[in-house]
Amino acid sequence: MDRVDALDSFSALLTDEGRALLADLRDYEPAHELATATRLRREHPAELVSSALGQARLRQRAVAKFGAEDAAAMFFTPDGVEQATRTSVATYRAERFAALGVRRLADLCCGIGGDAIALARAGVEVLAVDRSPLTCAVARANAEALGLADLIEVRCADVAEVDTSRFDAVFADPARRGGRGRIFDPEAYSPPLSWAVGAARTAPYAALKIAPGIPHEAVPDDAEAEWISDGGEVKEAVLWFGTGPGTRRATLLPGPRTLTGAGLPDPVPGPVGRWLYEPDGAVIRAHLVADVAAAVGGRLIDPTIAYVTADELRPTPYATAYEITDALPFHLKKLKALLREREVGKLTVKKRGSAVEPEELRRKVKPQGPNAATVFLTRAAGAPTMLIGHPAPS
Numbered sequence: 001m002d003r004v005d006a007l008d009s010f011s012a013l014l015t016d017e018g019r020a021l022l023a024d025l026r027d028y029e030p031a032h033e034l035a036t037a038t039r040l041r042r043e044h045p046a047e048l049v050s051s052a053l054g055q056a057r058l059r060q061r062a063v064a065k066f067g068a069e070d071a072a073a074m075f076f077t078p079d080g081v082e083q084a085t086r087t088s089v090a091t092y093r094a095e096r097f098a099a100l101g102v103r104r105l106a107d108l109c110c111g112i113g114g115d116a117i118a119l120a121r122a123g124v125e126v127l128a129v130d131r132s133p134l135t136c137a138v139a140r141a142n143a144e145a146l147g148l149a150d151l152i153e154v155r156c157a158d159v160a161e162v163d164t165s166r167f168d169a170v171f172a173d174p175a176r177r178g179g180r181g182r183i184f185d186p187e188a189y190s191p192p193l194s195w196a197v198g199a200a201r202t203a204p205y206a207a208l209k210i211a212p213g214i215p216h217e218a219v220p221d222d223a224e225a226e227w228i229s230d231g232g233e234v235k236e237a238v239l240w241f242g243t244g245p246g247t248r249r250a251t252l253l254p255g256p257r258t259l260t261g262a263g264l265p266d267p268v269p270g271p272v273g274r275w276l277y278e279p280d281g282a283v284i285r286a287h288l289v290a291d292v293a294a295a296v297g298g299r300l301i302d303p304t305i306a307y308v309t310a311d312e313l314r315p316t317p318y319a320t321a322y323e324i325t326d327a328l329p330f331h332l333k334k335l336k337a338l339l340r341e342r343e344v345g346k347l348t349v350k351k352r353g354s355a356v357e358p359e360e361l362r363r364k365v366k367p368q369g370p371n372a373a374t375v376f377l378t379r380a381a382g383a384p385t386m387l388i389g390h391p392a393p394s
Contacts (some may be wrong), residue, residue, distance in 0.1 A: 002299065002340070003323075005200070006134050007133055007137060008021055008049070009047065009048075009051045009133060010049050010069075010075070010138065010390070011137065012047075012051060013048075013051055013052060013055060014084045014141060017044065017048065018048060018051075018052065018076045019222050021044060021048065021049065021052040021300075022039065022052055022055060022056065022177065024047070025052055025055075025228055025385055026056075026058040027102045027114050028053070028056040028057075028060065030057070030060075030277060033198040033356075035054060036053070037049055037050075037087070038084050040052070041240065043237050043367065048305055055075065055076065058076035058077070058078065058080075058081055059071050059072060059076065061076075061081050062074065062076050062081050062084075063087075065084055065086045065087060065088075065116070065300065066084075066087050067080070067087060067115070070087070070117075070239065073145045073146060074112075074141075074142045074145055074146070074191050075112070075138045075141045075142055075145070076112060077112060077134065077135065077138055078137065079111075080111055080135065080138060081087075081112075081176050083111055083173075083175070084111060084112055084114040085114050085115055085118075085173070085176075085209070085233075085235075085236070086230060087118065088230050088236060088253050088254065089228055089230055089235050089236065089253065090114055090115045090117070090118035090119075090250070091118045091121070091122070091163070092228070092253055092256050093115070093118070093171075093207060093238065094115070094121065094122040094124065095310050096119040097121050097124060097171075097205065098122040098123055098124060100122055100169070100242075100243070100390070101168070102168040102169040102205055103123075103124060103125060103168055104124070104125045104126075104127075104166070104167050104168050104169075105119055105124050105125070105126050105127070105128065105167055105168060105169040105170065105171055106127045106129065106162060106164045106167045106169075106170050106171070106203070107119065107128060107171050107172075107173075108129050108159040108162065108164075108171065108172040108173075108196075109159060109172055109173045109174055109175065109190075109191075110128035110129055110130045110154070110173075110369065111130060111135060111139070111147040111173065112135060112138045112139050112142060113128055113138070113139035113140075113142045113143060113154070113303050115145070115171060115173065115209075116128040116139065116150070116152050116154075117142065117143070117146060117148060119171070120143070120151035120152050120293055121148070122264070126150070126151060126152045126153070126356055127167070127202070127383075128143075128152055128153065128155070128196065129154075129155050129156075129157055129159050130156065130159075131157065131158050131159070132156070132177070133156050134157070136154050136156040136238050137290055139152075139154045139179060140154040147249075159172070159191060159199070160191065160195070164199060164202045164203055165203075167203055168203065168204055168205060169204065169206055169242075170206040170207075170284055171203075171204040171206065171208075171209075172196040172199060172200065172206070172207075172208050172209070173208075173209040173294050174189035174190055174191055174193065174208075174257040175190040176189055176207075176210075176211055176212075177187060183210075183298065184193040184211070184213065185338075186211075186214060186218055190383065193208070193210065193218070197210045197220055197223075197239070198241075198349075199239045200223075200239070200383055201222075201241060201243075201282050203241075204242050205241065205242040205243070206240070206241040206242065207238050207239065207240050207241075208238065208239040208241075209237075209238055210236070210237050210238070210239060211236070211238045212227055212234045212235070212236055212238055212281075212282075212285050213285075216248075216287060219239060220239070221245065221246065222241065222245045223239040223240060223245065224239070224240040224241075224243045224244040224245065224246070224248075224249065225237060225238075225239055225240075225247070225248050225249070225286070225384055226238045226240060226249040226250075226251055226258075226286075227249070227250050227251070227281075227283075227286045228251045228252075228282060229251075229252050229253065229281050229282035229284040230253040230254075231253070231254075232281070232391070233281070234281035234282050234285055242309055245349050247260060247261065247287045248260070248261040248287060248288060248294060249261070249286060250280065250282040250283040250286040250288050250318065251282065252280055252282060252317060252318065253289060253341065255317070257317045257318070259283060259286075259288055259291055259318050261287070261288050261291055261294075262291055262294075264290040264291055264294055264303055266289075266290055267289075267290050267292065267293040267298065267299050267308070268299055268300075269299060269300040269301065269302055269303050269381065270299040270300075270301075270309070271309075271380075271381075272301050272309050272324060272327040272380055272385075272387060273298075273299075273309045273310050273311040273350060273372060274310075274312075274313075274323060275299060275309065275310045275311070275312070275313050275321055275322070275323060275324065275392065276296075276301075276307055276308070276309050276321070276322045276323075276324050276376065276387060277292060277293075277296055277309070277310065277316070277320070277321050277322075278307060278319055278320045278321075278322070278350070279292050279306055279308065279318060279319040280290040280318055280319060280320075283318050283319065284306045288318075289306050289308065290310055290362055291318075292309045292316060292318050292319050295314065295316050295318070296310050296314040296316055296319070296321075297310055297312060297314060298310035300379065301379075301380045301381075302378070302379045302380055302381060304352065304353065304379070305353045305378055305379055305380075306352065307352060307376070307378060309324075313392055315392070318329065320391065321391070321392035322374055322376075322389045322391055322392060323389050323390070323391075323392050324340065324389040325388055325389050325390075326386075326388040326389070327380065327385065327386075327387050328385070328386050328388075328389075329330065329383060329385060329386075330354075330356075330377065330384040330385060331384045332364060332365070334366070335361075335375065336365040336366075338388065339365055339367055339373065340369075342369070342371055342373065343369025343370060344367050344368075344371050344372065344373045345367050345368050345369040345370060345371065345376075346367070346371070346372035346373075347365070347367040347372070347373060347375065348363050348372070348373070348374040348375070349362055349374075349376040349377065350374065350375070350376050350377070351376070351378065352376070352377075353378050353379040354377035354378055354379070354384065358377075361375070362376065372390065372391055373388055373389070373390060374389055374391065375387070376388075376389075
């Protein structure tokens, strides 16, 4: 389907007939799609039914990011669902913009409008720009569907042609996927990161959404870098301009809880103690493991491994604590015998610095019994090690 046909098909969903079809499909069941399509095609054009069914599938996929209520009212494209920011993350970022006093913002590469929606709900007036006519039509429909059209202006244009000088802030989310999948080189983003950085510097405040794996050396000196996780899963990194140049932050949602780096040296490695701390992924990406170690009075188990160990339990929101009962050289038969002796049937396997795959280990040890345990496959003092324990009490 070419761009014109795709736009026409989407526009048909905005007609009274298209909206009625989507309402009929609100409780759409994929297992019954053939029967549903057959029933609907008796009363509606086949092409419109196909478009409505496609939209119903996308809305179901979007629930994980946007929640059931918003997803049921919004419109999506396949790429839009894939690339959109999760609502919890977009809301956090929007509230941070609002706290900075931002009232008018240019959202460059706006996609289907997920970030613009969060910004508008935070009271920010948004110019949302994208070069795809279909994407812009979807973003415009979403602003109207959620009652935010007065705060969101959608413009179909090349972002390089937008004058950002009259805005309090700029937000840019360059495309990080191409025809061959995910793009890792920041200069291969669309538009390139260097262009986005230049655009960011034209406004008092700016934020650039980037992949969390960005090398620290690629972060501009005048930017603050923030890594964000949601429910323990790292979602993105953001380069902020106009806030704290050189700052490194890890923000954990829900919360938010933010750890700001103090520029501490790497902690000295030492023997495995009674407690093991697994830092949140955002903390690791932000290179703030030393800050967690300082907070819990801990040390690394190995210079190259992001596990912190300590002799006392000091709870921290930035790491999950485990009580370690056994620290042994890695040996599959010994592990299997130990788990059998302790009647461990519920086995959680974590790895860092080990070539052994958790599922492979689980198949080989064949856990059985009423008890639970956690096994860490890692290195300690340079040697392959298995640590056995369980989560610390809340």
